[in-house]
Amino acid sequence: MLERVFGLMTVVFLFVGCAKMRTEPWPAAIVSISGFSSEEETSVRSALTDLNQSSGKIALLVEGESAKSAFPISISKREPPPDAPNRAGLSTFDEIHCAIEISPKVFTVTYQSYLKSVIWHEVGHCGGLVHTTKLGALMYPTTEPFFDYSKGDLSDFLAALFSAAGLK
Numbered sequence: 001m002l003e004r005v006f007g008l009m010t011v012v013f014l015f016v017g018c019a020k021m022r023t024e025p026w027p028a029a030i031v032s033i034s035g036f037s038s039e040e041e042t043s044v045r046s047a048l049t050d051l052n053q054s055s056g057k058i059a060l061l062v063e064g065e066s067a068k069s070a071f072p073i074s075i076s077k078r079e080p081p082p083d084a085p086n087r088a089g090l091s092t093f094d095e096i097h098c099a100i101e102i103s104p105k106v107f108t109v110t111y112q113s114y115l116k117s118v119i120w121h122e123v124g125h126c127g128g129l130v131h132t133t134k135l136g137a138l139m140y141p142t143t144e145p146f147f148d149y150s151k152g153d154l155s156d157f158l159a160a161l162f163s164a165a166g167l168k
């Protein structure tokens, strides 16, 4: 049985909830995906489009067809700092953009089943969600393989994200 080894720490510039200062509601636009191999990038894009498809709404503009007013999100692969080696992802955001970093470890054979969980969690932060104390929820500070989340956990997450992000 796998231990939950990934910390999903979050740094929030300014103050918590500042994403609500956005004047435009989502959909957000994925404006760059950088630092990944082509195979990794395919997996990242798949996780993003799955979020749209799972919800039946366009929360994320993934293919570059973004409106100018869309909230911009960038995603890159970056090794976490030595003091946080198990950090799977990081979101840094303010009212005008959100930057997501994904650890290379999430693309290893051992942890690739965590990738979608990590991407959705970090997108959640970009939308203004904070961590929950509810064990097993997608916004819990540590993560699980995606298939371990229940349908209820996922629909709760999507509803909270759309509410926080102002998506109609």
Ligand SMILES: [Zn+2]
Pocket (backbone or CB within 6 Å): 008, 009, 010, 121, 125, 131, 140, 141
């Ligand atoms: Zn987090």
